[in-house]
Amino acid sequence: MKTQKLYKAKKISKTLVAVLMMAAGLHAQSSSAQQSIILRVMELNKLGLIGGSLKLTIDKIHADQFAPTPAVNANTTLVWTSNGENKKITVASSNTNPKYALRAAPQEMSPGAGKAASVVSFSDNKNHDFIVGVNRSAGKCVIQFTAAADVKQGIGIDTHVITYTITSS
């Protein structure tokens, strides 16, 4: 009788150990590994032009006017992206002494992507502020060129290479 009890006790304890072992095996276990990553974003400023070279021809005049009708072209779009702060876009012409008046005005600005500066007249080859307040944004605007001439200036050709630059304010 005593032997039987001892046998039962041993059996129960063995079963208990087995159950505990199984439970340990079934319990959520895990292993982990780690990697270290270095992330960086450099300052970058990008400008692009949509629309190629353009030609403005002044060839209309009304009889009652002293000046020919200005030629207007708005087929160029300026696009930009900058992740920097306090940037501006300037514009300059390669023509140091143009015969005829040429103006450029930014229009249809992307909201929040900068602010149009004043209309630029290309009378020299200096940089002029074109768009200011560019802060961490991507934007675009249409550039409207206007060429004007006086009758007294006669006929001729002006050539401009227009350069846009994004720079710190």
Add this chain to the structure above:
Amino acid sequence: MKKSLVTLALAGLSILIVESASAQSSAAQNVTLTVNTVYKISTSGNPSSMTVTTGTAGTDALSSVSDNSTTYSITQNFGNTVKVAANLDAALAAGYTLQINMASTKGTSAGTMDISSATSGSAVDVVTGINRGADAGQMVTYTFSALASAGMLSSTNKTVTFTLTN
């Protein structure tokens, strides 16, 4: 008389044989074999630093960069429902995205997963249904991207933790 001596000798031999047979003995041992649950995951090292250096004018999303120079290996004997989850030590700021893609032959890769906001409490499953066994040298691909509107990011160290679990 001679016959009696032979009989006696045979009887003596029989006793010796019986004694020899009764000298055999046996012993038993209980051998308990146990294989515990094994989960192991490791990586081959750290990826190269990832730097966003360019973009397209007029587009807020800058050009992303990738790294697939590291691998991971796993061994597990638990079952066929094991998975790998990934998380960062801290979430990335808004406008920066870190994605991960972990190849697998023993399980199912979740594909390219965004772990930018995955922290220890919100790890993202990247491989699921991993079968028992080992899967070594599987490629880990990171893709880092940023928006121009998020600004620059000075060199930032992030720790990615991979957890192999059921």
